[in-house]
Amino acid sequence: MNRRDFLKYSFRGLIVATLGKGYFNSTGAQVELVRVPVRIKQLPAPLQGMKIGLLTDFHSSFIVSKDLIKAAADLVMSERPDIIVLTGDFISGSTKFLSGSIGEFKLQYLERCAIALSQLKAPMGIYGVLGNHDFWSGSASVKAICDTLSKRVGVTWLRNTNVELKKSGASFHLLGVDDYWESSCSLSAACEGINRDSIKILLSHNPDINDDISLSKERIDLVLSGHTHGGQVVVPFIGQPVIPSKFGQKYRQGLVRDEERQTYVSRGVGCLLAPVRLNCMPEATVLTLT
Ligand SMILES: [Fe+2]
Numbered sequence: 001m002n003r004r005d006f007l008k009y010s011f012r013g014l015i016v017a018t019l020g021k022g023y024f025n026s027t028g029a030q031v032e033l034v035r036v037p038v039r040i041k042q043l044p045a046p047l048q049g050m051k052i053g054l055l056t057d058f059h060s061s062f063i064v065s066k067d068l069i070k071a072a073a074d075l076v077m078s079e080r081p082d083i084i085v086l087t088g089d090f091i092s093g094s095t096k097f098l099s100g101s102i103g104e105f106k107l108q109y110l111e112r113c114a115i116a117l118s119q120l121k122a123p124m125g126i127y128g129v130l131g132n133h134d135f136w137s138g139s140a141s142v143k144a145i146c147d148t149l150s151k152r153v154g155v156t157w158l159r160n161t162n163v164e165l166k167k168s169g170a171s172f173h174l175l176g177v178d179d180y181w182e183s184s185c186s187l188s189a190a191c192e193g194i195n196r197d198s199i200k201i202l203l204s205h206n207p208d209i210n211d212d213i214s215l216s217k218e219r220i221d222l223v224l225s226g227h228t229h230g231g232q233v234v235v236p237f238i239g240q241p242v243i244p245s246k247f248g249q250k251y252r253q254g255l256v257r258d259e260e261r262q263t264y265v266s267r268g269v270g271c272l273l274a275p276v277r278l279n280c281m282p283e284a285t286v287l288t289l290t
Pocket of ligand 1: 059227228
């Protein structure tokens, strides 16, 4: 073999190994448990140590298995969270550019997601918001997602509203908005009736809600999001080619601070377009308030 052939075959081997690794990352039911301490100013003593399990972006479809979603749910349950939050994209919605078997929403995938999440339990409850994909198959699908996951998993939906939660005499508000790209998304409705000084944790599928928070000057302590998939494909030396956010790479993944407010963006569980995650493992998150 001459030098040219050696380089050619080495390059091909590298591509095959990289794609193989990415495929395994997306389908091997291997999920990373990410523990995140989050410091919140003036957190009441009874809320210190409160654990929030965060799961997002399941994208239940023919390229995302029930086992993968269940593995993520098992990891969250192994940490015995006080509360569990689910921040959208339960399915991959039908869209104009995702036609045919890739983009078509089928009820069997919602059923798969419900079975995989059915063991979730938390003393303070399970709360959810909807992502862009949950809206993309139309209002009947939105209703099916909400009804099925309420009945089968016990999800309480926060659609532009909030709930006051109490722990050992201390309280905080959990807020939720519809997906940021939908006209129904309303931060002002979600904040209605809450004392400005109350601790506020906002569930928003898309972290770009930070733009509305900054413009409205609402005081939110913590935003919990998904949507960006951590880039899903992180190419060595190049980075993440596609991040669906007006802020570019800022909210790609992890804890991001905007003055007093913090946003945690999970890489999520499932995949979109192809069963590939490269250098970007599926994630199950447990945040501990301090
Ligand atoms: Fe997503």
